[in-house]
Amino acid sequence: MQNRPPKSWRDAVEHEINIPDQPILATDKVRYVGEALAVIVAESRYLAEDAAELIEVDLEPLPAVATVDMALATDAPKVHDDLKSNVVARLRIRKGDAAGILASGVRSIRHRFTNHRYLAMPIECRGVVSQYDSRSDSLTIWSSTQVVHWVRREVAVRLGLPESRVRCIAPDVGGGFGVKGHVYPEDVLIPYLARRLGRPVKWIEDRHEHLLNSTHARDDRHDVEVAFDDKGRILAIRDNFVKDSGAYTPVGIGAPSNTIAHLLGPYDIPHLEAAATVVVTNKTPNAPYRGSGRPEGVFVMERLMDLVARELGMDPVELRLRNMIPPERMPYSVGIPYRDGVPVVYDSGDFPAALHEAINALGGLEAIRAEQRAAWAEGRFLGLGVASFVEGTGAGPFEGATVRIDPSGEIFVATGACAQGQGHETIFAQVAADEWGVTPDQVTVSIADTGSIALGYGTIASRSAVNSSSAIRKASAVLRQKVFAIAGHLLECAIEDLELRDGRVSVKGVPTMSISLAEIAQAARPGWDHRRPPGMSGGLEVTEYFEPPTVTWAYATHAALVEIDRITGAPIIRKYVVVHDSGVLINPKLADGQVLGGVCQGIGGGLLEEVIYDQDGQLLTGSLMDYLVPTASDMPPIEVIHRETPSPLNELGVKGLGEGGAIAPPVAIANAVCDALRPAGYEIFATPIRRSEILKAIDKILG
Amino acid sequence: MKPAPFNYRAPDKLTEALDLLATYGSDAKVLAGGQSLVPAMNFRLNRFALLIDINRIRELEYIRIDGQVLRIGALTRHRDIEMSPLVREHAPLVAEAVRHVAHLPIRTRGTIGGSLSHADPAAESPAIVLALDGTLVLQSRTGARSVRATEFFQGMFSTALQPNELLVEIQLPVAQPGQRFAFEEVSRRRGDFAIVGVGAMVNLQHGRISQARFAACGVGTGPVRLRAAEQLLEQQVPTAALFARAAAAAAAAVDPQTDIHADAEYRRRLLAGLVERVGMRAAGLSEGAKRD
Ligand SMILES: Cc1cc2nc3c(=O)[nH]c(=O)nc-3n(C[C@H](O)[C@H](O)[C@H](O)COP(=O)(O)OP(=O)(O)OC[C@H]3O[C@@H](n4cnc5c(N)ncnc54)[C@H](O)[C@@H]3O)c2cc1C
Numbered sequence: 001m002q003n004r005p006p007k008s009w010r011d012a013v014e015h016e017i018n019i020p021d022q023p024i025l026a027t028d029k030v031r032y033v034g035e036a037l038a039v040i041v042a043e044s045r046y047l048a049e050d051a052a053e054l055i056e057v058d059l060e061p062l063p064a065v066a067t068v069d070m071a072l073a074t075d076a077p078k079v080h081d082d083l084k085s086n087v088v089a090r091l092r093i094r095k096g097d098a099a100g101i102l103a104s105g106v107r108s109i110r111h112r113f114t115n116h117r118y119l120a121m122p123i124e125c126r127g128v129v130s131q132y133d134s135r136s137d138s139l140t141i142w143s144s145t146q147v148v149h150w151v152r153r154e155v156a157v158r159l160g161l162p163e164s165r166v167r168c169i170a171p172d173v174g175g176g177f178g179v180k181g182h183v184y185p186e187d188v189l190i191p192y193l194a195r196r197l198g199r200p201v202k203w204i205e206d207r208h209e210h211l212l213n214s215t216h217a218r219d220d221r222h223d224v225e226v227a228f229d230d231k232g233r234i235l236a237i238r239d240n241f242v243k244d245s246g247a248y249t250p251v252g253i254g255a256p257s258n259t260i261a262h263l264l265g266p267y268d269i270p271h272l273e274a275a276a277t278v279v280v281t282n283k284t285p286n287a288p289y290r291g292s293g294r295p296e297g298v299f300v301m302e303r304l305m306d307l308v309a310r311e312l313g314m315d316p317v318e319l320r321l322r323n324m325i326p327p328e329r330m331p332y333s334v335g336i337p338y339r340d341g342v343p344v345v346y347d348s349g350d351f352p353a354a355l356h357e358a359i360n361a362l363g364g365l366e367a368i369r370a371e372q373r374a375a376w377a378e379g380r381f382l383g384l385g386v387a388s389f390v391e392g393t394g395a396g397p398f399e400g401a402t403v404r405i406d407p408s409g410e411i412f413v414a415t416g417a418c419a420q421g422q423g424h425e426t427i428f429a430q431v432a433a434d435e436w437g438v439t440p441d442q443v444t445v446s447i448a449d450t451g452s453i454a455l456g457y458g459t460i461a462s463r464s465a466v467n468s469s470s471a472i473r474k475a476s477a478v479l480r481q482k483v484f485a486i487a488g489h490l491l492e493c494a495i496e497d498l499e500l501r502d503g504r505v506s507v508k509g510v511p512t513m514s515i516s517l518a519e520i521a522q523a524a525r526p527g528w529d530h531r532r533p534p535g536m537s538g539g540l541e542v543t544e545y546f547e548p549p550t551v552t553w554a555y556a557t558h559a560a561l562v563e564i565d566r567i568t569g570a571p572i573i574r575k576y577v578v579v580h581d582s583g584v585l586i587n588p589k590l591a592d593g594q595v596l597g598g599v600c601q602g603i604g605g606g607l608l609e610e611v612i613y614d615q616d617g618q619l620l621t622g623s624l625m626d627y628l629v630p631t632a633s634d635m636p637p638i639e640v641i642h643r644e645t646p647s648p649l650n651e652l653g654v655k656g657l658g659e660g661g662a663i664a665p666p667v668a669i670a671n672a673v674c675d676a677l678r679p680a681g682y683e684i685f686a687t688p689i690r691r692s693e694i695l696k697a698i699d700k701i702l703g
Numbered sequence: 704m705k706p707a708p709f710n711y712r713a714p715d716k717l718t719e720a721l722d723l724l725a726t727y728g729s730d731a732k733v734l735a736g737g738q739s740l741v742p743a744m745n746f747r748l749n750r751f752a753l754l755i756d757i758n759r760i761r762e763l764e765y766i767r768i769d770g771q772v773l774r775i776g777a778l779t780r781h782r783d784i785e786m787s788p789l790v791r792e793h794a795p796l797v798a799e800a801v802r803h804v805a806h807l808p809i810r811t812r813g814t815i816g817g818s819l820s821h822a823d824p825a826a827e828s829p830a831i832v833l834a835l836d837g838t839l840v841l842q843s844r845t846g847a848r849s850v851r852a853t854e855f856f857q858g859m860f861s862t863a864l865q866p867n868e869l870l871v872e873i874q875l876p877v878a879q880p881g882q883r884f885a886f887e888e889v890s891r892r893r894g895d896f897a898i899v900g901v902g903a904m905v906n907l908q909h910g911r912i913s914q915a916r917f918a919a920c921g922v923g924t925g926p927v928r929l930r931a932a933e934q935l936l937e938q939q940v941p942t943a944a945l946f947a948r949a950a951a952a953a954a955a956a957v958d959p960q961t962d963i964h965a966d967a968e969y970r971r972r973l974l975a976g977l978v979e980r981v982g983m984r985a986a987g988l989s990e991g992a993k994r995d
Contacts, residue, residue, distance in 0.1 A: 610963075
């Protein structure tokens with residue numbers, strides 16, 4: 001229910017959505033390996049696992065639907081018996097007339113691209129702890145969730161309690177990356193058990209459970225046609241893709257609609273037709289993970305750019321520049337709706353500049369090409385890979401903030417965001433400190449606790465810096481009026497003559513006439529002998545909700561210089577460059593961390609990480625021996641360059657940056673590998689990038 | 704991921720451990736470094752009545768030279784082997800290969816005896832002991848027997864060890880003048896089990912290869928001696944072309960497994976590349992791609 005698209009989207013997009021609910025425990029049918037069908041509560045996990053072995057389950061094997069082809073076959077067994085078919089959603093977005101252009105006899109190519117299934121893999125698995133208070137019939141839940149308010153609402157509804165009797169807190173829970181961004185069965189089951197048993201109940205997911213049962217991501221297949229002219233202008237794109245959502249679709253059509261909305265990227269392409277078919281299979285549910293649908297679309301688009309360049313004998317960098325939207329055309333209206341129903345308008349930035357900067361950071365195009373030719377002459381394989389993309393960030397619908405000044409003069413801020421290590425406490429304290437002319441250590445930040453703020457949305461979709469910060473600013477502005485009114489009353493001067501400085505309100509130009517925030521908060525205190533202006537209510541506390549008009553548009557170019565190891569086929573990334581623009585940076589160091597972390601995950605996704613199922617729907621990668629996560633020693637030198645074009649869509653000028661790093665690495669590396677192996681005509685159409693395939697291409701060159 | 708219930712004993716004398724093994728036989732399991740056993744227990748792939756923890760039996764933890772034999776106690780940690788000057792001097796192939804075993808924290812716990820007893824086909828130590836033609840000493844309450852590496856490894860995770868026996872010592876011939884060694888492997892990430900690894904000893908006498916020993920991990924159900932390559936090399940003058948032929952011969956003779964990390968064809972291809980690289984390095988024809 002959190003993720004139902006708004007009416008304006010429903011009106012603008014051809015769609016058909018029949019998403020089934022996920023039961024808390026499987027009853028008549030188990031739909032994927034790992035789906036829980038019984039729960040055991042014991043004094044220790046050891047005992048619980050012993051007891052689990054004693055459960056005899058009488059299961060009748062049903063034919064498995066392990067791939068999208070199996071799901072779409074005419075005689076396919078149904079994953080959900082009450083649905084008409086295994087298709088749970090169809091979306092179609094058009095602008096212009098892609099079909100007409102493609103049929104008009106212009107040059108075109110068509111390809112099939114596959115984005116494999118991989119996942120977020122935070123170091124910390126999930127966990128839920130709950131305690132019931134029978135005296136007040138209320139529950140406290142500590143969940144490793146990114147969405148405390150959603151958990152509260154779901155638990156309240158399912159257990160028939162008013163929301164005010166359910167409190168959800170997400171303490172320091174480790175990484176999230178989206179995998180903790182929705183309500184899981186355990187978020188409801190554990191509080192239910194705590195209430196039923198009258199004792200605290202704890203469930204901490206182990207790694208095996210995590211691989212089986214926490215949501216997976218990516219996993220789609222595109223059939224794409226692209227039309228272009230001899231000058232390298234892309235004229236039209238038609239993309240039909242199928243997304244394997246696994247047995248359930250906990251976050252609805254979020255990822256495939258992102259794929260569509262981001263497909264055209266930073267390019268001015270007049271005609272588009274994009275259609276998504278979301279199917280259910282007997283696999284672990286698929287949900288957003290850092291990038292959420294964007295890496296898939298960007299893989300398609302940026303591979304196409306290189307493929308078209310190859311058709312025309314043009315440098316892929318040049319082809320991109322010919323198609324990029326120039327800065328003069330900002331803001332640029334793309335002509336399709338975003339997931340929030342608002343038409344996509346890139347708000348600001350300079351796409352070609354980011355591309356130039358990335359290439360220059362690798363030494364410049366001419367030098368790179370010269371080095372590449374020299375390498376080829378020595379029988380070495382060196383390639384340049386580029387990927388440019390745009391990213392809608394800071395999605396609505398809202399986030400709130402409560403700002404309070406207590407009688408000690410400390411500023412207290414509460415907001416609905418939930419931190420997983422991004423540094424929310426730091427940046428929210430910075431924003432509040434700027435608003436109040438104090439230092440960040442004078443600000444106390446409370447996040448991820450439904451007890452601190454009534455309504456919240458949570459940390460997903462690169463949204464917290466935009467939405468929570470803006471809410472803090474908005475609440476501060478309202479509260480400041482009251483603070484100034486009291487100060488004016490006490491200093492006996494007009495409000496217009498006041499300013500905030502170093503934690504004090506002073507008369508402009510007369511610093512000796514000032515009063516501290518603590519004194520104002522004491523004056524504002526309700527009760528006898530308060531010193532507020534007549535008629536003003538007591539206390540210094542304001543809650544405001546920021547509802548963004550739509551997403552802010554960040555963008556980036558990633559570029560990689562890759563050399564292939566001739567014996568192993570391994571792509572060795574010699575240098576990786578990110579030029580990234582996410583508007584005003586609140587904290588450059590944390591911004592670097594976000595981008596770098598994302599790049600690491602993207603490199604893992606491109607080269608190592610792969611969820612594999614067999615034809616019976618058995619998971620073959622159920623441990624970290626089989627599912628390979630990149631480590632520090634797999635990381636190349638990475639340079640991050642920030643551009644800072646303020647977004648006009650919020651007063652702080654910030655755009656989101658949590659996900660961007662993870663979007664482009666698979667395709668940037670794939671492009672570099674193909675560029676290195678151009679003498680073999682090698683092209684990559686599917687991730688992950690496989691060393692064995694690369695070796696075959698090398699054999700072809702070396703004969 | 705918690706183990707099924709078991710009883711636990713941690714004797715500090717070898718004889719006690721052997722008594723327990725004699726009594727319990729296949730109902731007991733030996734715990735050395737635990738780096739392979741404990742994960743299997745946590746997946747409940749392993750069940751037994753008694754866990755015999757041998758970590759207190761310090762008499763099994765040693766490295767010493769005895770004439771022409773390097774003796775390594777079964778409980779010696781990978782890390783101690785890696786750091787041992789004796790090993791570096793007398794068994795340089797072991798010293799080079801052991802650095803590829805897992806990550807530092809795992810090497811500080813995992814033991815050579817555990818690794819050989821476990822006999823993972825992708826593990827480095829079995830291939831090295833095979834390449835060096837080592838001997839393993841197996842002991843039970845009734846006595847000890849020596850088994851050559853060629854007879855010890857009997858396929859996927861299986862060895863000549865009887866349920867009442869403990870591997871107590873590994874004996875390796877000390878390196879001789881003229882013998883040169885090299886080891887290389889390919890793994891998907893640093894520290895992973897090898898997809899393919901190759902260890903080689905090449906004895907150069909008067910410009911010819913008088914003796915060649917090549918063994919690989921990751922290309923069969925256990926460690927594999929690459930006899931086809933050895934035969935091609937022996938008595939020949941080492942050249943790049945010769946090693947290329949030896950590599951092709953080695954690759955043609957193996958029957959690797961396909962799994963999710965690599966298919967048989969890729970393993971065969973890697974084996975050829977590694978045999979060539981390792982052979983060239985051992986013969987002093989190249990420094991090879993010694994990348995760390
Ligand atoms: C993440 C990870 C990565 C790894 N990577 C590698 C790698 O790259 N290369 C590699 O070779 N290994 C690797 N290993 C395995 C590691 O080297 C283990 O230490 C080794 O395989 C087993 O040694 P152990 O002492 O831990 O044995 P244990 O796990 O204690 O025992 C293994 C088996 O051997 C038996 N056993 C142990 N000692 C004896 C004995 N003296 N006599 C009879 N039976 C005995 C046990 O009963 C058990 O069946 C890795 C392990 C991990 C966890």
